Amino acid sequence: MAVRVGAAAVVLGTTAAMVPGQASATVGQASATAEQASGTPSPYAFAPGAQRVQGARSTGDADLLKPGQAYKSSLPGNGKVNYRLDLDATSNAYVSVTAVPSPDSTVSVIDGVKVTVQDAEGNTCSDDNTSFGAARSPHPVAAWGMREISPNRPLCKKAGAYYVSVERIDPEGEGSSPDAWDLELLAMSEPRTVRTGATSAPEAWNSATPQPLQGEPEHRKGGAGFTGATPLDQGVWRDDIRPGQTLFYEVPVDWGQQISVTADLGSSATGATGYTSDALNLALYNPARGDVADVGVGYDGGQKSGSLRPLPPVDHANRFAATAQVSAMRFAGSYYLVAHLSEGVADTFGDGPFKMTLRVTVSGEPQGGPEYAGESVPQGVFEVSDEDREAAAEGVAAGDDTAMRVLAVGGIGTGSALLVGLGVWSLVARRRSVA
Known part of the structure; x- marks a missing residue:
């Protein structure tokens, strides 16, 4: 959702009261921007406020992913890691996993990331994978999983726990290195529609x-x-x-x-x-x-x-x-x-x-789109x-222009305060803040 003027004014007005962790995060965001401006390729910029979460080898130990909150995790060179979604019986749920290999790692042609969503009974709701392709050049790639409430999908309709498993496609392939990869995870929910619509795709x-x-x-x-x-x-x-x-x-x-x-x-x-x-x-x-x-x-x-x-x-x-x-x-x-x-x-x-x-x-x-019930x-x-x-x-x-004007009116006088303020400006101005 777009950041409104009031939100920008409140956040920028309280820049001086930021806790040290927040200040370092915004300074890091500004540093990444500066690195881009210098022409040096920068690593993937994770969502501000992304929470660290540990992927579990067993679904019994899987940590919860809450819709709208970004998470940062790690994918080992071999084996699956699991996360949990707690879902109702009416909404569609989506989870995106962005895999970020280190720039100095090596990958095979078919290597990449696979995402699978299953219910508590082990039924597969969806699976998706993305690979690096013929260039064999390591870079951020994303795959997604979903739980859909649909007349065309008889399974995965119950409320309860669902599990997201993430794994590499070809960890032992020719040219692949066993390095751990960083992960960014984001879950989203889509409410049901008020009226029942079409149950088949447009034909033409x-x-x-x-x-x-x-x-x-x-x-x-x-x-x-x-x-x-x-x-x-x-x-x-x-x-x-x-x-x-x-x-x-x-x-x-x-x-x-x-x-x-x-x-x-x-x-x-x-x-x-x-x-x-x-x-x-x-x-x-x-x-x-x-x-x-x-x-x-x-x-x-x-x-x-x-x-x-x-x-x-x-x-x-x-x-x-x-x-x-x-x-x-x-x-x-x-x-x-x-x-x-x-x-x-x-x-x-x-x-x-x-x-x-x-x-x-x-x-x-x-x-006009569908009328959502929420x-x-x-x-x-x-x-x-x-x-x-x-x-x-x-x-x-x-919201960027508005936030910048608020920052100027606030009269931040020192260079360090300006740097932190610019970081907050960047943070609050993001159109879809997941923090």
């Missing part, structure tokens, strides 16, 4: 490959994590990306709207020759951070381009589709674009930076607000 939608949007590119610097993703709307956007770096963007897509994206990678300035398969990977995730689609762009030093395959308009009934890509386009909200440039590019073409252009098209007029958690995550649209147009998180 425009599946023609759209023409990439043309125009002069405008610079937008990508964020270093889901929470800090840079807002984009329809347009042509330019950014610098270095080998091994991953950049995050978010695009508001409302009910009835269709998103299409093309990524261009500019030619190398070194004149070197060679080839890196899947050098640029562009992935699209939905508002629950569930993977929707991706495209890999090979690179030989000349300009290259790749587009996400056509996706349907956002529709509540898409969840009944047999195809995972269509099913994932099930709710409105912020859709995340995650771009990664393979570390292998540096071996042949140097450290860059390389020019990346994103051509983003959001077609169709916003339509609020989602986090609140507003499955909708597009006016603040979201404004943020996408301006390229800053909703």
Whole structure:
């Protein structure tokens, strides 16, 4: 949900009273931003306020994940770790797991992360996995799990304990190192609809490959994590990306709207020759951070381009589709674009930076969505607000400008106080604060 003016004013007005832990967290956020500005690839930026939780080997010891709260955990090189969800009998629940290997680790072609949700009786409600692909370049990847209340799913409808298991796909594969990976976990809940709607996906939608949007590119610097993703709307956007770096963007897509994206990678300035398969990977995730689609762009030093395959308009009934890509386009909200440039590019073409252009098209007029019988958690995550649209147009998180004005009026006089204040500004301005 967008941060309101009052919330920003209260938090910034009490900056001096922050506890030391909060101050260090915000300073760390500012340091990550400074590292990005310097052009050095930064590691994944975890959500501010993420709680540390230990994954359990046995479901009997699994710690609880509460919807709306971000968690940080660890995935060992081998074996599963488990977490618990306590669910009612009416709401849909989603949990996203972002795996973050260290930059100096090695991964196989099929290695990645797998997420499974089961009920207390051992029935599987869902499973999903995401891999690193042919580039074998370690970077943040996300997979999701879900418990759906649906007439098409006879199991997993009871209230009670459910278990989320996380594991590596290929921990002993050729080229994989047994390092532990960091994890970011976020659970969300979606209330039931007031009225019973369609129980099958729309049969017809425009599946023609759209023409990439043309125009002069405008610079937008990508964020270093889901929470800090840079807002984009329809347009042509330019950014610098270095080998091994991953950049995050978010695009508001409302009910009835269709998103299409093309990524261009500019030619190398070194004149070197060679080839890196899947050098640029562009992935699209939905508002629950569930993977929707991706495209890999090979690179030989000349300009290259790749587009996400056509996706349907956002529709509540898409969840009944047999195809995972269509099913994932099930709710409105912020859709995340995650771009990664393979570390292998540096071996042949140097450290860059390389020019990346994103051509983003959001077609169709916003339509009314389903009437929910309650609020989602986090609140507003499955909708597009006016603040979201404004943020996408301006390229800053909703509330940033207001918070900055409040900070200036507050008259913070010292450099250290300003640094902490800027950290709080960044924290409270995030559109979907999960802390």
